[in-house]
Amino acid sequence: MLRNPDRVNQFPIFSFTFCGIPRNGDWYYDDTTSLAGAPAAVGGSALTSLINTSGVGDTGVHVNYLGTNENVYDLHYTTAWSYFDPTEVAGAPSAASGSGLTSYQDNNGGIRLYFIGTNSHVYELYWPAQREASYTDLTAASGTGATAGSGSPLTCQIDPAST
Numbered sequence: 001m002l003r004n005p006d007r008v009n010q011f012p013i014f015s016f017t018f019c020g021i022p023r024n025g026d027w028y029y030d031d032t033t034s035l036a037g038a039p040a041a042v043g044g045s046a047l048t049s050l051i052n053t054s055g056v057g058d059t060g061v062h063v064n065y066l067g068t069n070e071n072v073y074d075l076h077y078t079t080a081w082s083y084f085d086p087t088e089v090a091g092a093p094s095a096a097s098g099s100g101l102t103s104y105q106d107n108n109g110g111i112r113l114y115f116i117g118t119n120s121h122v123y124e125l126y127w128p129a130q131r132e133a134s135y136t137d138l139t140a141a142s143g144t145g146a147t148a149g150s151g152s153p154l155t156c157q158i159d160p161a162s163t
Contacts, residue, residue, distance in 0.1 A: 030081070032063065032075050032077070032081045033075065035080070035081040036075050036076075036081040036082050036083040037082075037083065038073055038075055038083035039067040039068065039069070039071075039073060039083075039085075040067065040068055041065045041066065041067060041068070041073075042066050042067060042068045042070065042097075044098065045065045045066040045067075046065070046066060046098075046099060046100050046101040047063065047064065047065055047101065048063075048064045048101040048102050048103040048113065049061070049062060049063045049064065049103070050062050050103055050104060050105050050111070052105045052109060052111065054105065054109040055109070056108060056109035057105070057108060057109020057110050057111070057128050057129055058076070058109065058110075058111055058127060058128070058129050059078060059109065060076055060077050060078035061076070061077040061078075062074055062075070062076050062103070062111060063075040064101055064103055064113055065101070066095050066099065066101070066115075067085075069094070070094035070095045070096070070097065070099075070118075071085055071087035071088060071094060071095070072085075072086060072087045072092075072095060072101065072113060072115055072125060073085055073087075074086060074111070074113075074127075084127070084131070084133075086113070086125045086127050086133035087125065087133075087135075089127075089131065089132070089133040090125055090126075090127075090133035090134050090135040091135070092123060092125055092133075092135035093117045093118060093119070093123065093135075094117065094118055095115040095116065095117060095118075095123075096115075096116045096117060096118045096120065096150070098150065098151055099115045099116040099117075099154075100115070100116065100151075100152065100153045100154040101113065101114070101115055101154065102114050102154040102155050102156045103156070104156050104157075104158050106158075108128065109128065110126055110127065110128040111125075111126070111127050111128075112124055112125070112126050112156070113125045113126075114138075114154050114156060115154070116148045116152060116154070117137075119147070120139075120147035120148050120149070120150075121137050121138070121139035121140060121147060121148070122137075122138045122139050122148055122154070123135055123136065123137055123138065124136045124138055
């Protein structure tokens with residue numbers, strides 16, 4: 001049991017640890033990568049996370065990272081940890097080494113995650129539920145020809161007026 005509140009995020013090498021406070025007030029931790037049977041993270045992987053509380057789509061806690069094969073992985077918790085490889089399922093290109101990640105839950109409960117590909121294009125992975133996924137090359141769709149530089153950070157926001 002971890003009892004040091006100064007270490008809320010503890011990341012063993014190439015694995016992710018979830019820390020929380022159970023009802024008895026003691027800190028605890030789990031190696032979520034191992035519990036999910038998920039592939040290892042690449043060293044220095046970006047992280048993004050969300051909690052889908054909408055009651056629709058892929059509900060629960062989601063933590064996303066880049067694997068050693070540069071695929072985006074989703075660690076997912078509802079009643080137990082599991083993982084999903086939306087990159088493979090969607091047939092999306094691999095992320096560039098050191099790509100940033102950002103994500104949000106849309107109004108329909110779908111998860112939208114953004115990363116930079118090896119061609120410096122910004123991609124969106126979308127999955128409304130586990131085991132379904134698609135991708136869009138947003139750089140190509142924009143028609144501008146502008147590309148993201150190496151190490152470019154990513155961010156996103158939700159427009160509450162959109163559906």
